[in-house]
Amino acid sequence: MKWGLAIFIAAATVILVAVAWVQSGGLKQHAMFSATTPEQAVQSLMSQIQSHNYQQAYASLDRSSDTDLASFTREMAGSDSSLRTLSSLQSADVSPLHADNDQAVVRLRMTWSSALGSLDDVRDVHVRRDGSVWRVVWPKLALPNEPPQVVSVNYLRWEVIGRNASQNWGAQDVDSPKVRITSMNAISRPGRVVILGEVENEDTVPAYLNVNATLLKADGSPIEEEGSFDLISHVLLPKQVSPYRIDFPGVRMDAVKSVRMDARALLVPASADPVIAVSDQTVTKDGLARSVLQGKLVNESGRPVNIAQVLAAYYDNSGKVIWVSDGYVDQALMPQVPVPFAVDIPDDIAARLNNYRVMVNHYSQQSSN
């Protein structure tokens, strides 16, 4: 009886220690440091990143990786209130591209879930054999360092003084900005009808804009009403043109007789800063053989842009807008530092594509003063 109790306590202790080891990531760590295939090495690294164990993930990298812990953590966890700081790694798909005895290349597709939807990050990762295990070679994110400097920001800012509510009927007020839908195109996509086009702020003041569309049946009754949500640049400066796209999921084109468009503009305070240049735009194929429009964003002002959204309008030979797509950039745009972006283009659209235009929506945290 006495021995039985002792054996029971010892066994229970061993079990509890084992459970604690597993719970603290020991199993993953073991797998990471004993990865027997390149895919296992990458999967283990992704598991650590998913668990926010950046230190252990960094420790598992191959020694030839030219990154450091701070850079690696900044790249994976995000910085400067970028979208990556509001994201977490949802899944990672790994597929082998090439392998020999000592080296391998695997295609890694990381899917990050963020406050603004999921974001894909596809890259080809080098993996090296280190004795009996495989380790990932992680390159340092190459971002040019701008020298410390003072950048003057003296772009216009508009403020609005509205009518005093106590004034008489007929007292003068400032009118809402005049905006115009310059083009509208209704197209049928699998499982939905899409309304897209462009809208211009024709006024000399900034506008906060919403474009809504109502699909109508032959008898004039509405089928459905939808807004452009985030597939538009809501704040338009004078003479600025924004693409818009409105999706009607579950609606068939043959049920639609006509479309009623409604562009509503409000007069809002706004700033002409920052100016974001979009450079080196090209339509190409990404690692997964999808058509993408890629390029670089350069924040030309002196203030960081925390979250940027790329909106792209695509035109056919006749200049008609045939598609509008968007993509969020999960890095903050620091002044003068180019940041790459890529937005998807459906393959059938890419085949008819003749021209395109990119604009950038931005969100910046308010400064404290």
Place this chain on the structure above:
Amino acid sequence: MQRSNFIHFAGCKALAVCGLLCVWSALAGAADLQVPATVVAGQAFSISAEGSGQATLYLLGPDHAAKRTVNLGGDLQISSSDVHAAGRYQIILCGSPCTSATFEVQAAQPAHLSFFLHPSRVPVSTHDSIDATAFVFDQYFNLDLSSSAVDFRVTPASGAGFSRQVPTRHGVATIRMDSTQHEGPVHVTAVLGKVEEARVVQQVAAEACGLRMKALPGANNTVTVETEPVRDCSGNSLPDGTVVSFTEVDKAGKSTVDTPIKKGIARAQLSVHGRAQITVACGVVLGNEVALDGRL
């Protein structure tokens, strides 16, 4: 300043009572009261009521009802405060039996103008783009339906002003005007007698016209593109903050910069790789094209 409303006894109950009185007086076949056919708003007047003893006077107006005890056999005074609102009134005098009469209260002399000037911003040289509408009210804010003439005096920022007299119709005078060729504030004043109301419409530059730019080579394969002063077809400068789009196409792809006009000029810096073509646009207006042969 809003007109004060005097409600002596409340809502539905009062209306119900008055309705009953109307029916009662009609059924009784009472003699007519001697009241003036029309009365000017805010002016006291009297009516004569024959008989003796006391009676109850009910006064029912468009926004006002009053009840008081009066002595018959003399003139009954209706105070000015009882007839502020223009419209049809009914007087009911209930002694034995009830009698009633109706009269009309018309607006007094014009004392206020409600002046609408739309829009608050208008592009230059646009036909029928300014709409000026004046509503004529008396001191109690009754719409003055009598015929009068409102004088619209227009003073542009530059050039000679003018005025146009417009007769009112049902208390409203309205004109439409073209915007002039020059940007700046246009003061429009509606005048009726001693009453004036002033408004301002801002004339702003129209679409860009003859948009031109030049490219200046810079260091490290960059080129600075800069527009000439951006003006509309009437020569007015487009306001600062207006967005101008530069697009450059070279072997590295396409680059675009949407930059606002600053001090009349839009400027941007672009990286150029070899031969390049640069175009400029402002809204839906395209400008000139610059071709670079790759030697900066």
